[in-house]
Amino acid sequence: MTYQxxxxxxxxxxxxxxxxxxxxxxxxxxxxxxxxxxxxxxxxIYRCKACSAELFRSTTKFDSHCGWPSFYDPSSSDAVxxxxxxxxxxxxxxxxxxxxxxxxxxxxxxxxxTPTGDRYCMNxxxxxxxxxx
Numbered sequence: 001m002t003y004q005x006x007x008x009x010x011x012x013x014x015x016x017x018x019x020x021x022x023x024x025x026x027x028x029x030x031x032x033x034x035x036x037x038x039x040x041x042x043x044x045i046y047r048c049k050a051c052s053a054e055l056f057r058s059t060t061k062f063d064s065h066c067g068w069p070s071f072y073d074p075s076s077s078d079a080v081x082x083x084x085x086x087x088x089x090x091x092x093x094x095x096x097x098x099x100x101x102x103x104x105x106x107x108x109x110x111x112x113x114t115p116t117g118d119r120y121c122m123n124x125x126x127x128x129x130x131x132x133x
Contacts, residue, residue: 001081005051005100016050023125024050024102027094032067035124040069044131046122053099055079055127062114068105068121072114080120082107095120102126 007015012025022028037046046056046069056071056079064070074080078098085094085106095104104126111119 001098001101003099003101007100012050020049020125023123024104027103029105030068030123030125035068037069037124037127037129038067040129042129042131042133044129044133045075046071046127046129048097048100048102048104049126049128050102051097051100052128053079053097055097055104056120056122058132062111064111064119064121066119066121069124069127070111071120071122072111072116072118074120080104095122 009025013021016024023030043058045054047054054075057075060071060073062070062072081096081098083094083096085092092106095107096102097104105120105122108119108121109117111117
């Protein structure tokens with residue numbers, strides 16, 4: 001996929017903290033239950049920490065008890081890119097920002113309590129929250 005935002009690793013390193021770079025650009029995962037957006041309950045928009053593209057709305061956030069912020073649907077069908085991830089000896093679906101290619105987390109089809117049945121399990125460090133208030 002061709003991304004609208006294109007930067008070198010050095011440019012990303014200049015803009016992101018070392019933890020943000022590890023997750024967003026190297027597909028690391030933050031520890032569960034540590035993200036600052038896990039318990040965020042206000043109405044608003046969740047944007048990509050790297051490029052500020054809109055990714056999710058608070059109306060699709062739910063408590064999945066997995067340790068990371070969870071959503072059942074992106075804000076638009078073209079907001080995220082889904083990629084097969086076969087690392088760690090299993091097959092999962094990686095979620096990336098469709099605007100800049102940054103790693104956000106993974107999506108699982110294990111949320112029957114939601115309208116879509118999906119659980120977009122996102123790293124808080126990959127997101128920035130914009131309150132509607």
